[in-house]
Amino acid sequence: MLKSARKQEKQDQRAKDAEGRMPLVEHLRELRNRLLKSVLAVLVITIVAAVFYKDLIAFMLKPMLDSVGCIDGVVSQRNGRPCADMTVNGLIAPFSIVLKVSLSAGVVLSTPVWLYQLWAFVAPGLHNHEKKYAVGFVAVGAPLFGAGAVLAYKILPQTAVILLEFTPDNARNLLPVDDYLDLVTRMVVVFGLAFELPLLLILLNITGALTAKRLASWWRAMVLGITVFAAFATPTGDPLTMMSLAAPIVALYFIALLVCWLNDRRRARSNPDAELDDDEASEVDLTPAEVGAVEAVPAPSALPEQADGGRQRINGYDDAT
Structure with a gap:
């Protein structure tokens, strides 16, 4: 009975929020x-x-x-x-x-x-x-x-x-x-x-926290960081041992970058606004619904001519402007 009650409680919680949100x-x-x-x-x-x-x-x-x-x-x-x-x-x-x-x-x-x-x-x-x-x-x-x-x-x-x-x-x-x-x-x-570094990068990309474009911009810093990490992680720090650790991780990093790029392309095909920046608006479709619905927009009416101190104003402005 206790197990069934707990199972029903979990199902109720999932039914309340299908997106998996839960309190702290x-x-x-x-x-x-x-x-x-x-x-x-x-x-x-x-x-x-x-x-x-x-x-x-x-x-x-x-x-x-x-x-x-x-x-x-x-x-x-x-x-x-x-x-x-x-x-x-x-x-x-x-x-x-x-x-x-x-x-x-x-x-x-x-x-x-x-x-x-x-x-x-x-x-x-x-x-x-x-x-x-x-x-x-x-x-x-x-x-x-x-x-x-x-x-x-x-x-x-x-x-x-x-x-x-x-x-x-x-x-x-x-x-x-x-x-x-x-x-x-x-x-x-x-x-x-x-x-596990490439798997972590791919996980961040799948969750939407990291894009392939941003990851590619970090490649110099990533290569340097991996090299420094390998120098501290290996006991001797000699070039042969250090490179034997750094080289595979760098290769896995670029493989992860390729996977992230392919995943972003897949998302872009299903979302036409995926490539836009946060402050960039999407294009607005100004095509009329019907071809015969196009009407000419009348020009604004001109203001009457005004005289001010001997200077003539045309459309509300003097001749100097």
């Missing part, structure tokens, strides 16, 4: 519910990932061990370069590593869920024909986040090689596993969210 309290309640669902999805997948912890930690450590790992923990050089021993320090460290690995897997693997919840929170403000893009939003957003995570996973070995080049002679590197996992998690989240 309802928006906050909706945001709370969406966040709870997202957190619950992350929590469930985190618990499942904890069961397969050993396989996950082996997968995350493999590229680092293959590139800079010391052989048998004894050799201080690997292929003529410094290497690092993966270590676990402290009694609680193994348990914290389990939590970090499981949580990282939960955030990445639950991407379709929290992306859909994000779209569902925005969807009430959209038109009915725009809500159909929900499936496409999730279908594109999840692979984009995954692509960013994979890129971070591939960049890490090269990053480690560059950083270990600064090791002093006759020194041995000890790389704590928990510090390494913090770096992996940060890079995966940052790279994954950075790859």
Whole structure:
């Protein structure tokens, strides 16, 4: 009975306002519910990932061990370069590593869920024909986040090689596993969210908050901002690592620009006034309804001639004007 009453209440609310408008309290309640669902999805997948912890930690450590790992923990050089021993320090460290690995897997693997919840929170403000893009939003957003995570996973070995080049002679590197996992998690989240930039721009364009013309005018600032972001997001900041992150995001930005341009063209075809500025009026159709309805407009009658102080006025004005 309680569920049916709540369902009927929601239907009544939607019937009152078909456009999805709701007061601030309802928006906050909706945001709370969406966040709870997202957190619950992350929590469930985190618990499942904890069961397969050993396989996950082996997968995350493999590229680092293959590139800079010391052989048998004894050799201080690997292929003529410094290497690092993966270590676990402290009694609680193994348990914290389990939590970090499981949580990282939960955030990445639950991407379709929290992306859909994000779209569902925005969807009430959209038109009915725009809500159909929900499936496409999730279908594109999840692979984009995954692509960013994979890129971070591939960049890490090269990053480690560059950083270990600064090791002093006759020194041995000890790389704590928990510090390494913090770096992996940060890079995966940052790279994954950075790859969501084009989806955010397209979402703003669909909602009407951003036009392709305005987005195109920002291309220089966007390229510069993406480059600066890549310089801070990558641990080393070397040109190779920085460009490996900046180049895909710039390419995705221009792809998003193309999609926004096509969407604006679609809107323009259905709305003849779409290209007008806010302060520009549309053309007025002055064509008469009937051809025979055209009548000559009589000329204004002239004012009588007036004399003022000896100066003659014609049509109310003196000869000087």
